[in-house]
Amino acid sequence: VTVNPTAVAASTDRSEADTAVHRSRARGFKGLRAHWPQYVAIAPFYLLFAIFGLFPIVFSIVLSFTDWDGMGEIHFAGISQYAYLIQDSRFWNAVGNTFIIWILSTVPMLFLALVIAFLLHQNIRFKGFYRVAFFLPNVTSMVAMAIVFGSVFSDSFGLVNSALTALHIDTVPWVSSSWGIKVTIAVMVIWRFTGYNAIIYLAGLQSINTDLYDSAKVDGATTAQIFLRITIPLLRPIILFTVITSTVGGLSLFTEPQVLLGNGGGVDEAGMTIVLYQYNQAFTQFDFGYGSAIAWALFIIASVFAIINWRLLSDRSARTPKDKEARR
Amino acid sequence: MTTTTGDRPTPPRAPEHDPASDGSHRPQHTQSQVDRGIIFRARLGRLVTHAGIIFGVILSIFPFYWLLVMSTSTTAQIFGYPPKLTFGTSFGTNLSNLLSSIDIVSALVNTIIVSTLCAVLVMFFDSLAAFTFAKYDFPGRTRCSWSCWQRSSCRGACRSCPASSSCHGSDGSGI
Numbered sequence A: 001v002t003v004n005p006t007a008v009a010a011s012t013d014r015s016e017a018d019t020a021v022h023r024s025r026a027r028g029f030k031g032l033r034a035h036w037p038q039y040v041a042i043a044p045f046y047l048l049f050a051i052f053g054l055f056p057i058v059f060s061i062v063l064s065f066t067d068w069d070g071m072g073e074i075h076f077a078g079i080s081q082y083a084y085l086i087q088d089s090r091f092w093n094a095v096g097n098t099f100i101i102w103i104l105s106t107v108p109m110l111f112l113a114l115v116i117a118f119l120l121h122q123n124i125r126f127k128g129f130y131r132v133a134f135f136l137p138n139v140t141s142m143v144a145m146a147i148v149f150g151s152v153f154s155d156s157f158g159l160v161n162s163a164l165t166a167l168h169i170d171t172v173p174w175v176s177s178s179w180g181i182k183v184t185i186a187v188m189v190i191w192r193f194t195g196y197n198a199i200i201y202l203a204g205l206q207s208i209n210t211d212l213y214d215s216a217k218v219d220g221a222t223t224a225q226i227f228l229r230i231t232i233p234l235l236r237p238i239i240l241f242t243v244i245t246s247t248v249g250g251l252s253l254f255t256e257p258q259v260l261l262g263n264g265g266g267v268d269e270a271g272m273t274i275v276l277y278q279y280n281q282a283f284t285q286f287d288f289g290y291g292s293a294i295a296w297a298l299f300i301i302a303s304v305f306a307i308i309n310w311r312l313l314s315d316r317s318a319r320t321p322k323d324k325e326a327r328r
Numbered sequence B: 001m002t003t004t005t006g007d008r009p010t011p012p013r014a015p016e017h018d019p020a021s022d023g024s025h026r027p028q029h030t031q032s033q034v035d036r037g038i039i040f041r042a043r044l045g046r047l048v049t050h051a052g053i054i055f056g057v058i059l060s061i062f063p064f065y066w067l068l069v070m071s072t073s074t075t076a077q078i079f080g081y082p083p084k085l086t087f088g089t090s091f092g093t094n095l096s097n098l099l100s101s102i103d104i105v106s107a108l109v110n111t112i113i114v115s116t117l118c119a120v121l122v123m124f125f126d127s128l129a130a131f132t133f134a135k136y137d138f139p140g141r142t143r144c145s146w147s148c149w150q151r152s153s154c155r156g157a158c159r160s161c162p163a164s165s166s167c168h169g170s171d172g173s174g175i
Helices: A005-034 A036-063 A080-086 A089-120 A127-139 A142-152 A159-166 A178-206 A210-218 A223-251 A255-261 A274-284 A288-317 A321-327 B031-071 B091-101 B104-135 B141-153 B155-159 B162-166
Strands: none
Touching: A005 A036, A036 A288, A036 B104, A036 B141, A080 A288, A089 A127, A089 A178, A089 A223, A089 A274, A089 A288, A089 B031, A127 A178, A127 B031, A142 A159, A142 A178, A142 A255, A142 B031, A178 A223, A178 A255, A178 B031, A210 A223, A223 A288, A255 A274, A274 A288, B104 B141
């Protein structure tokens, strides 16, 4: 019978941790009081979180079961807000828009980011400048850039339509047609976050040991094979990270449609996203109860995606049966 | 065409070690021909790389440039056809219009005050908490730091929570 050294190490760790826990429990209230400076030092985070994080979350759960215009009395309304939500076509339109924009932006964005990272990873000059240039959009206020995108994608005489006219192609009503609006918003998202994702991919590429490439080359692997068999698998956790962050960002898309189209979501609400609809209901219609219900519906949708992402992440690192045996 | 380590023209090598070849055997080529081929492919690769990067840089920088151009042009010039892509001469007029319509100076001062306060307070509270977690042992340390870390790692996700999505960045602590 062979003894698994990691299992032994794990069990010693655990017993040490157990004794530490016992020790700290034994100290009890005295221990808590003796450590008051430490508690004071970490208190600001918890205080701020309680006031600006926890309280609004709890309060919005309460609000979602009420009818409140923000000033008058709060009337309890049971689950009627949620009942209305399920058959609200405007809400489902917003859900659909959010997902379309999310796919239109995330897929090209991550692909472009990977290409840019790949190119930036070569031995080239001015690397620092290129990196800053690609990252610059991410630190810019989207509100300021809305002016730019508004003029570039303007229906009548925007830059894009001028270019199309010059090429004798029919112009596209970018901000007044259903697909035009979605594409414009997606372009704004792509412009802003491609550089950010490229920098993350670049960090991932740099962490891959170059010996792997060299040995693959010696073995006669082509560039494509190297990319598909070495780079992509080793970048997998990083790709998943960017997918998760862009999922979260895509589901809570708000700034871009709001600054481009205003609170109404554009023509036929084609640019109405879930968060924009929530904002619209709560802060322009002053229906805080319904706004909170939308927020929690979004929370449920986001949770589903979080679980999917989490399953994808933990798939590879799942314990093999051998490990489980060692733990027994 | 390009690999991650860069297609540097490698000094004389046997054809079968050529990184750019797809493993196919090419016996009829002489050594110098093969070398020239490698150098050519490496140069082409670098050219493609640079072209791709510069194209991307132009796309990501252009909105900033366009913002500058717009600040020096009149509305008619911006939306005219063909659009004028170079700097105009109306910057002075635009600036005086801006200064007369809103109090931009005090808005800037407000921005500076808020961002400075924000940065200083975040640094202060964060380093205080981080130092405590790193240097001291106290009951509940692991659990507290875990919750702190959880909160920060899912801060993006919390955006989709009701509270913060309607008032972005409400937690000034930034922790």
